[in-house]
Amino acid sequence: MYDTTYYRASSVSDATSKLAGTEDGKFLGGGQTLIPTMKQRLAAPSDLVDVSGIDALKNISVEGDTVTIGAACTHAQVAGSSEVAEAIPALASLANGIGDPAVRARGTIGGSIANNDPAADYPAGCLGLGATIVTDAREIPADEFFVGMFETALDEGEMVTAVKFPKATKAGYAKFPNPASRYAMVGVLAAQTANGVRVAVTGAGNDGVFRHAALEEALGANWSADATQGVSTDEGDMLADIHGSAEYRAHLVGVMAGRAVDNS
Amino acid sequence: MTKVSMTVNGKARSVEVPDNTLLVDYIRENLRLTGTHVGCDTSQCGACVVHVDGQAVKSCTMLAAAAEGAEVTTIEGVAASKDDLHPMQVAFKENHGLQCGFCTPGMIMAATDMVSRYKAAGKTLDEPAIREELEGNICRCTGYHNIVKAIADGASKMA
Amino acid sequence: MTDQGIGARVLRKEDKRFITGKGKYTDDIVQPNQAYAAFVRSPHAHANVKSIDASAAEAMDGVEAVLNGHQLTGDAIGNIICGWGITSKDGSPMNMGAWSALATEKVRYVGDAVAVVIADSKAQAQAAAEAVMVEYEVLPATSNVRDSMKEGAPQIHENAPGNQIFDWEIGNKDETDAALASAHHTTTMDITNNRLSPNPMEPRSAVATFDESEDHYTLYTTSQNPHVARLVLSAFYNVAPEHKLRVIAPDVGGGFGAKIYIYPEEIVCLWASMKTNRSVKWTSTRSEAFLTDAHGRDHVSTATMGFDADNNIVGFKINTKANLGAYMSLFSSSVPTYLYATLLSGQYNIANVYCDVQTYYTNTVPVDAYRGAGRPEASYLVERMMETAARELGVDPGELRRQNFVREFPHQTPVIMAYDSGDFAGNLDQAKAAADVAGFAARKEEAAKRGKLRGMGYSNYIEACGIAPSAAVGSLGAGVGLWESAEVRVNPVGTIEILTGSHSHGQGHETTFAQLVSERFDLPTENIQIVHGDTDKVQFGMGTYGSRSGAVGMSAISKALDKVEAKVKKIAAHVLEAAEDDIVIEGGEVKVKGTDKAMGWHEVGLSAYTAHNLPEGMEPGLKEGAFYDPTNFTFPAGCYICEVEVDPQTGVTEIVQFTASDDFGTIINPMIVEGQVHGGIAQGIGQAMLEHAVYDDDGQLLSGSYMDYCMPRADDVPNYTVSHHSTTCPGNPLGMKGCGEAGAIGSPPAVINAITDAIGNNNLSMPATPSRVWAALQQVSAAQAAE
């Protein structure tokens, strides 16, 4: 690992102003992505501003139809939250399927979405449920937040502080894990929301998480696993690697969409 | 360099280390507690699992500095006293849940963590649950059969 | 009698230190004045090294030295060798290419080291290694046999034209051809044995210390065979003469073959410790392990089996092409030849077997023995053929096997081996009963109602352990003898130390070896200490691999115990004034049968050392050594039955039942043996369904971490039903056959036979990932649609 300077931030403003003063600093959430990347010498931030200890970012609250999850909430916290389980059970189960218990004990929702790994679960959760990402500067709808593989709408030095999820009428998540990494090879979140049916797919697309118009249409007309059959996914948009061809991933998108509906 | 202080196995520790020091290196190299192992560099094998403030974490994926002020327990500190063994340690021995022993400390730390989490949540830790909970712990020797048995046995003996 | 003798489920003596975190592995060792090594490795699969500029690195903080291959060869450090010479069909020797621990002119695989940095800290060494500027001229590369054999393929070693290392054969070609020509039915298959990375959980590590005042080296290392390491390091690599080199393998976190060999890193650490006059430590990262630990398997074969009108096998012909990687590793040549083709007769009575094997260089990490070594390749081939033939012939796969079983022993196969014992039908029956084969049809029907495809597959494996006798393996090309040695020391207080050349890295020798002594002298295992893994303490030994520690290592101990027992009886007979034949050893005492005359076991020890009252002419002391050279291989065998359910929507396979019936001969500790079988089966399931070391066509490793190399995890494998149906091995004093590799050898074909049965498509290769199984199912539906 390259040299770095560590700083534990006490508040959002402390974190953002501290980071602004660094040469090439980065926020540190749970470190479950950033630390392995640094160990592989693929990242060399001059400074790490640890936001995982900021109390204000560790809350989960439900107000009306909105579930707000602080950016520093760990996956374990979301998975174990009775509020989340009650309001949006699909989100609790999604969080419970991220990595392993030790990863869930440290990894945060803020870090996960800021990283926007094309095989991560939360991006599908945010996009599928039509969440709003709250930063220190503004609020960004999920539809605009996830720009492409490892790319988000976040500006330099902008910090995620919370994610607001509207309650869904019905929602389900189904994940087909990559056998080796256990990240999503295909993960589908399907939801009936106030603004119609939304279907978000992670793991499979060659440009990161995406909404699946054809599935949304099919499920909008008929909310059942059967409705996903025969809905095709363009192989040209799929990733292909040693774990599965584009054709296989395209097929799995349909299967997982059906299972997501079954899970809802 | 920063002075990093934490309580490890009940003892206050304080060492001046570079900021990029991983918790596992702090434990192994600085404190010379070599029961915590390193089996991978992608945070997947779990040989390095320790407890930080009562939660199982991968000490290879956390900076020592981030554990400032924390209570850390390693395999050397799970037993109630020096002459004692933790029931989970006993269960691993009695069920032949180890062969080369390299994954064992991480397995035991993950096991005690899962048992306490399940107890706290009032859930039953059956065999499928144990297998699922072990996703982050890789063993190359045992084929897991006896590890799963050991954890179930240890769980029944943990108060 | 002690309850800790042969056959008892004695809990392991070694466990206490492991469960408390007190194990001592190589990376746990810190020497005074220790520096760290970091290697500069080639990012290219094949390239000429134009220049190495270390000036920037040398100027960095904490850097002690940057050393390269020219300096290494300049100091007369020898090339790394393959210790088993194979002769081609035409009588020519194999084409062994030069392998320097640090490459000088040319690199031949990604990860090939060109230089090493020695620095005060790991971080400094790593940073400086990155700053070493190497100029490469990149050459075209090949990563598989198919490409290496092509006309115009990149030439990897000058002395191996067409990249071929040897072209070897075994068996009776003409007779086999004739038998196949006249066969009533033939089954032909192309079979690939996937490439694997062994992945012991403890990465390789070395700590080398040079003591200038004594001209003496000490090496702590992750080795399965410290004495072999010392021998090779001194005799071939010229690092230090044997008496000036101590090799210690402390606790070793799994081996599976990968830790047999002496790698460049150990050589370089020793040499660098002399160059810098410091202790030098190197511990592999997992990423480095994927790039540099010898891989396993990687065979491509075509096989034809012929049957007569009554379904008796009449001939079996196989061609195999094996990828040995960029250099020939220590035992690499023996794996696809004598450890493989000699088992192609399987459990069957086949009059005609012929196999020829061509091996090739590729721009990949060297390939050598991995748990099973050759035998999994053979059993996979034979058992896939048997299952496929049964399907083609429309007969029950178990019954086709049964009718062809070898039933009389000794049985000479056409491929060298003389099987000495076994009851293959007994294992089949036991496994069938335990797997409830009779109830399978109902289970299949029930699964279908749930939308799952259920299938069942058999594997009746046989393997050969305890490679021996030395003279025979020598005549086949082995560079070493494969005997084992032991020394038994009874201390004056009666406690016993067993010094063994075997090495334990998970096998539990500290317990099982003590059980052997406990059985013999009726003493508690607490009083028995096993000493191993240190060339300064143990006389000599060949180490642990090929499931040899029981049949060979324990036989050596047993022979030494014979000598101790004889001497104990002589002393007691003398002191107690009785006939030697009347002396019995029991309950901690040495007694005169049928009388109350006795002396304590410890008193005999004491008498031997005080020597006040010994028989005329007897030497004082109670310490005996023995070397044991087996007369034959041993032949563990068994029957594995796997039952799976496939989800046709996703191609996901779940192993719902795995049943094993093994014949390991005498079992010392069933608990430990079952553990060995469990672990072996998991590795076999890993090979069959999950693991694959994949290089792209340019020689870049695509599966270079656990993110892409799929290790079996707890939820990938089932609980195993393990049972034994044993026949005693006539070839060694204990009747043992060996159990360390059987699980890995026997399980892959059972798994693939089961999956192909479930999906109704035999065109499936390992690893049968969900993606591949799904694709195979697509073929089935396409074929059905076409009909």
Ligand SMILES: Cc1cc2nc3c(=O)[nH]c(=O)nc-3n(C[C@H](O)[C@H](O)[C@H](O)COP(=O)(O)OP(=O)(O)OC[C@H]3O[C@@H](n4cnc5c(N)ncnc54)[C@H](O)[C@@H]3O)c2cc1C
């Ligand atoms: C073994 C293993 C398995 C895993 N499996 C899965 C899986 O199945 N599914 C899955 O989705 N993920 C998986 N992960 C990733 C895990 O979920 C991570 O926790 C997550 O991707 C990153 O969150 P973090 O808090 O750890 O962020 P960090 O690693 O600390 O940071 C990641 C990135 O986000 C930035 N960042 C962090 N917090 C903020 C913030 N508040 N505002 C702006 N930027 C911020 C950092 O600067 C960095 O660039 C796995 C990780 C591991 C080690």
Ligand code: FES
């Ligand atoms: S060493 Fe920490 S997970 Fe492998």
Ligand code: FES
């Ligand atoms: S006991 Fe060896 S890795 Fe688990």
